[in-house]
Amino acid sequence: MVDIENPTSLINKDYESIELVIFAEWIEDFERLANLGVGLILEPGDDVYLIQNQLDLIDLIALDFSNFDDGRGYTQAYLLSKRWKYVGEIIGINAHLDQLQFMIRSGVTSYQLLESYKGSNEEDYSNGFSLCYQAAANNNGLNLQY
Amino acid sequence: MYKYSEKDTQFLVERVDQFEKQLNRYLSGELDEDKFRSLRLRNGLYMELHAHMLRIAIPYGILSSNQLRALADVADKYDRGFGHFTTRQNIQFNWIQLPEIANLLRDLTDVGLHAIQTSGKATRNITADPLSGLTEGEIEDARPYCELIRRWFNLHPEFSWLPGKFKIAINGAKLDETALRIHDLGLRLVKNKKGELGFSVYVGGGLGAAAMIGPETASFVPIEDILSYLESVMRIYNLKGRRDHQKKLRIKFLVRELGAAEFSRLVDEDWQQTKNDPELKLNLKELQSLKEDFELPIDPIDLKGFRDEVDFNYSIWKKNNVRSHKVSGYSIVTISLTKLGSAPGDATSEQMRILAKLADQYSSREIRTTKRQTIVFPFVRKDEVFDLWKSLEEYDLSSPHQGTLAQIVACPGRDYCDLAKAVSIPIATRVQERFNEMNKLLDIGDLNINISGCENSCAHHHIADIGLLGMQKNGEEYYQITLAGETLHETNIGKKLGPSVSSETVVDAVENIVNVFIDNRKSEEKFTDVFKRIGIEPFKEKVYG
Incomplete structure (x- = not known):
């Protein structure tokens, strides 16, 4: 266990447990935390621009999509993935089934659904449509037309 | 006319399939009310006062005659035989049953129509000039x-x-x-x-x-x-x-x-x-x-020697409803759906089918919708305008109200909408009754009245010559009046006249305002010209005494 306040953890895409810090803690103490190999939780209201120059210090970024109607996470994902070319894992946490296609195309590289969606058919919602009408952070597997 | 490709249609079908799954999850209790609300709105579906309202997009206000027929079929099959053209050029159906939504939307995919993003916190259908290209x-x-x-x-x-x-x-x-x-x-x-x-x-x-x-x-x-x-x-x-x-x-x-x-x-x-x-x-x-897809389907024609029919009623209608086209030999015809007692913008399925048939015959199968809730035929030969008018007369669609005070824009108001604070349609009817003389309407000329039942301003009352906004005061319906809003030449938000007036006196107030305009106008001045020249005071004095 590393020395961080209110530690939480999640399992990353390689099935390893990784400790997470909240945004405020990271901003205050990122030089020390950078050496601990932690991930960062970004809430929709956190200013993603503040970590723009620190991305190579962060192993994983977890974007919190728990608020169904708050779309700021999609722009955070876009900025991290497409604009700043963040190479670590961008995981959408507290994700909703019906929003998977939007998260994935915005640059989220993995996701953890909220518990309430357990047993649902994810492919119905994560595969998107046979056609998309615009470029986005992630255009993989889509038949582009824009 | 531009048509969706097979891939576009497939996209619409996939969207309906997805929404149907979401609807079924909601009906089975798997999806909660809040999330379903967010999802259904993005598919144009509102829970209204008496039933469900579904808003169908008419992208930038252009419809083919076949699309209008499909909308007429929807009105009959899923609604009570009518639809409502909105101030953002779309169409709404007010009496839809929840379990039928997916079938309704699936019917429309065949003609390239959909309800995607017609509501909700997303980018909505684009508003465009109904005269684009003309x-x-x-x-x-x-x-x-x-x-x-x-x-x-x-x-x-x-x-x-x-x-x-x-x-x-x-x-x-x-x-x-x-x-x-x-x-x-x-x-x-x-x-x-x-x-x-x-x-x-x-x-x-x-x-x-x-x-x-x-x-x-x-x-x-x-x-x-x-x-x-x-x-x-x-x-x-x-x-x-x-x-x-x-x-x-x-x-x-x-x-x-x-x-x-x-x-x-x-x-x-x-x-x-x-x-x-x-x-x-x-x-x-x-x-x-x-x-290339949007190229006009007509070429200039030489109508040298053509003399239009002489008919008193036709000439009044033509003056108000017909305008010149950039392609020689053609006219642009506006069809008003306004009728005393009916909601502005409402069209029955029968009217929709008649309009579709007439568009086939006279307008290259194309129809456009406007923010004043009217229908435009964009490609009518000048030598067929009279025949079109005769047909419109036959079907009671030849209202000469276009551009006159009687072409009122009104939202559904408290009769239909659970957000509204006051009624809109009955006020529109009372104003139309007060100004029922065609000679008077022609004398008043180009003047628009918009009536919104609440601050959401669906009827765009702020940008009308005379805007009425419904509100509640001590349990009674009142109307705030704004004057001289405009967008055509420049954009101005209407100025508040003063304290709101009661439902009983609002039509008198409108008449007083119109009279101040008539008494003060010089030659060809519009309402906004007069307002800018004489200011708000003469209107205040007349309305509030």
Whole structure:
């Protein structure tokens, strides 16, 4: 266990447990935390621009999509993935089934659904449509037309 | 006429399939009310006072006759035999049963119609000039740009969960029939000094309780860069828009709080990062292909020697409802659906089928809708206008009200809408009854009245010559009056006349206002001209004594 306040953890895409810090803690103490190999939780209201120059210090970024109607996470994902070319894992946490296609195309590289969606058919919602009408952070597997 | 490809239709089918699954999860209790609300609104579905309302998009206000027939079928099969054309050029059905929604939408996919993003906190259908491509002096026909921008925002992954709804208008003409500066985002096609085509961009306009005229955030964005610029506007709004206050969700509040200069600076800063991204350049090849798809289906005809029929009623109708076309030998005909006692914009399925049949016969199978809830036939031969009028007469669709005071715009009001504070349609009827003399209407001339049942301003009362806004005072219905709103030549929000007036006296107040206008106007002056010259006081004196 590393020395961080209110530690939480999640399992990353390689099935390893990784400790997470909240945004405020990271901003205050990122030089020390950078050496601990932690991930960062970004809430929709956190200013993603503040970590723009620190991305190579962060192993994983977890974007919190728990608020169904708050779309700021999609722009955070876009900025991290497409604009700043963040190479670590961008995981959408507290994700909703019906929003998977939007998260994935915005640059989220993995996701953890909220518990309430357990047993649902994810492919119905994560595969998107046979056609998309615009470029986005992630255009993989889509038949582009824009 | 432009038609969706098979791939586009397949997309619509997939969207319906997805919504049907969501609907079934809701009906089985698997999906909660709040999330379903958010999802259903993005598919045009409202829970209204008595039943469910479904809003179908009429992209930039253009319909084929076959699409109108399909809408008539929907009205019969799923509604009570009528639909309601809205002030944003769409159509709504008010009596839809929840389990039938998917079948209804599936029926419409066959003709390329859908309800995607006709509501909810996402980018809505584009408002366009119903005369696009038809009149002299246009900078450029806006329709191909409308279509490319429509595609771009269709389920945009980054911008589908915005702080509030987002309405776009695009205009390519000199006069602004779209009211673009009262939209969240308005695009005006312009040419720079080198003659290159681009857009002036206006952001943060809106009606409602805090009506605002959108300031210009960019005077010239080259056409190929418009998508990256739009993305930057949306990105700043998505990140910084007010999500903490239900009444401050729209982008106008962000623009106002930051100031237009700072908002523009933020957008520009973001845009500098993306404007050279090849993926965000407008697809000029596709634009060219769309320009061909949108080519006018008519060629000039020589009608030398043609003399139109002489008929008193026809001449009145023609004066109000027919205007000149840029293609010689053709006219543009506006059909008013206004009838005493019926809701403005309402059309029965029978009327829709008749209009479709007449469009086949007289207008190259094309129909357009307008923000004044009227129908436009864009391609009528001058020597067939009389025959068209005769047919319209036969079906009771020859109202000569276009452009007169009687062509009232009104929202559904408290009779149908659970947001409304007061009725709209009965007030429209009473005004029409008061001004029922055609001679009087012709004498008054071009004057518009818009009636909204609440501050949401669905009837755009702020931009009418005379605007009425319904409200409640001590359990009684009252109406606040605004005067001299306009958008055609310049954009002005109507000025409040004074204290709201009661339902009993509101029609007297309207008549008094009209009389002040008539008594003071000089020669060809419009209502807004008179208002600017004499000010608000004479109107106040007459209404409040």
